[in-house]
Amino acid sequence: MELTQKVKNIQEKWDANFMKTYAQIPVVMDKGEGATITDIDGKKYVDFTSGIGVSSLGYGHKGLVEAIQYQASKLLHSSNIFFNQPHVEAGAKLIALSGYDKVFFCNSGTEANEGAMKIARKYSDLKYGGDRGTILSLNKSFHGRTMASLMATGKEAYHKYFYPLPTGYKYVEKNDIEAFKEALKDETICAFIFEAVQGEGGVYPINKDFIEEAVKLCQEKDIVVICDEVQAGMGRTGKLFGFQEFDIKPDLVTMAKGLAGGIPVGGILADEKVSDVLVPGDHGTTFGGNALAMAAANVVLDELEKPEFLADVAKKGDYIMDTVKSWGLDEIVEVRGKGLMIGIEIKGSASEIEKVAAQKGLLILTAGEHVIRLLPPLVISIDEINKGLEILKECL
Ligand SMILES: Cc1ncc(COP(=O)(O)O)c(C=O)c1O
Incomplete structure (x- = not known):
């Protein structure tokens, strides 16, 4: 060139x-x-x-630019010690749109996945004790670059060099229900994380039969199901979330990327089973719910509502x-x-x-x-x- x-x-x-x-x-x-x-x-x-x-x-x-300009001139950031209106509005919209119980906003996809895995581990710890903390994910998945998300990512190339690696991760081949059943024999598994369409791994939509059966098996064992919608979510597949193609409802849904149309953002949606697991002191972020990002998210959510x-x-x-x-x-x-x-x-x-x-x-x-x-x-x-x-x- x-x-x-x-x-x-x-x-x-x-x-x-x-x-x-x-x-x-x-x-x-x-x-x-x-x-x-x-x-x-x-x-x-x-x-x-x-x-x-x-x-x-x-x-x-136009709408996005105006909302960002307006919010920037009014208030950029005020922390989670206080409420801010765009934050509260975006949360209410996302809850209404998704049918989930509670939401948490952060700043990126990897951070959303870290938060979801923390929720799953705490849920399991409270109910079954601390030995049940393994996260199961799929080969060729991608969940982010920070240490826990990196370990949930089912590709060794992303782990190499970053020793000592966090423990408590296990991988299984996608669309192989027998291998999945075998993997679930491990009684230490507390969560299963997957993408409805594997993005970085090669754009592979997950098989309907496999994922519906896998989620059912997880539910039988009270394993928290996390759907990583960072890439496939927010309307990208033609539905609000990619998993809505299937007859399933994950316990936790993570998102980021398209949610604020270009301003850094991330989020976790929780269903009732796990929505009150986190209490003050367990989790948080300085920038999460930042007024500017939320003003942008509100515009995107207004479109996704249609x-x-x-x-x-x-x-x-x-x-x-x-x-x-x-x-x-x-x-x-x-x-x-x-x-x-x-x-x-x-x-x-x-x-x-x-x-x-x-x-x-x-x-x-x-x-x-x-x-x-x-x-x-x-x-x-x-x-x-x-x-x-x-x-x-x-x-x-
Ligand atoms: C499915 C999935 N999860 C997580 C991530 C990580 O998101 P971020 O780069 O915002 O941390 C990505 C990024 O490509 C992704 O595609």
Whole structure:
């Protein structure tokens, strides 16, 4: 990729000052409108990433911008020692929308999962004593980068080097109910955490029969079921939560990413069984429920409340998947996903396609070596979808 002087300067500054935690594509983002982003050299990109599932209402959404501007001028933050109105409103909306009993807001997906695992362990400790604290998760899952979430993540590559590792984690293959039954013979298991659609692991929707049976088995053993909806939640699959595709109700639901449309946020929803487990002193966060983040979340929740908004997400997702399948390209192995959470498994390198696509004006993601992952803003227009797909086809 031929870099302009502006981009070179930024890259140099980055290299001089930052830890090497990311391998960026050398594009410097400047502004956005709808689902189109413009870089600092004025080049436009159709965005099929939403900043990894975050910018659910796209860029420059009038209601979102106004709510953030208004709240920023009024009150940014006041801590959880006091109440603030956007916080209380967002919680009430989420409870009404989800049918859950209680909510807790934090700042990220990994933090939401940590909190959910704490709730599950305390629930189990109070009822059965401290020896029952193992968290069961699925191979190829992804639950975050902090120590407990990292351990719940069923991929060794994420654990390597960070010794000594926290104990009390166990993994099982997804969609294998016999293996799941075998795993549940371990009497120390207190919680089972899963994604309705594994995102980072390759965009794999979980099998309906498997998850319905697995949740039933957990309920029989009073094992707390946690659904990690950080990526699949907040309307991405065409439903408020990905698990709503199935006949299940997890005890705890974690979320983040799209919930505030671009402002850092996380959250945990709890059903009655576990909603009063935490008491003052057990858990908390300085920024959780921050007035600015909650003002943004309120706008997103107002959209998610509309059945036609979610129906449109589902429709656009089907349109993208059907179109990609209709190309009949030999390079494509499989197209899978739900709503606007789409995986295209290819024979070649997904990261190569990612780079070429960016050069041609399309932003996409990968999920492993051979999977192209698409997470467009939920508000993307058919026009933008068609433009993006045209570029993607050319790249493939
Ligand atoms: C399913 C899932 N859980 C947890 C996380 C971690 O979220 P965060 O990066 O906000 O900590 C992610 C991030 O990609 C995710 O996809």
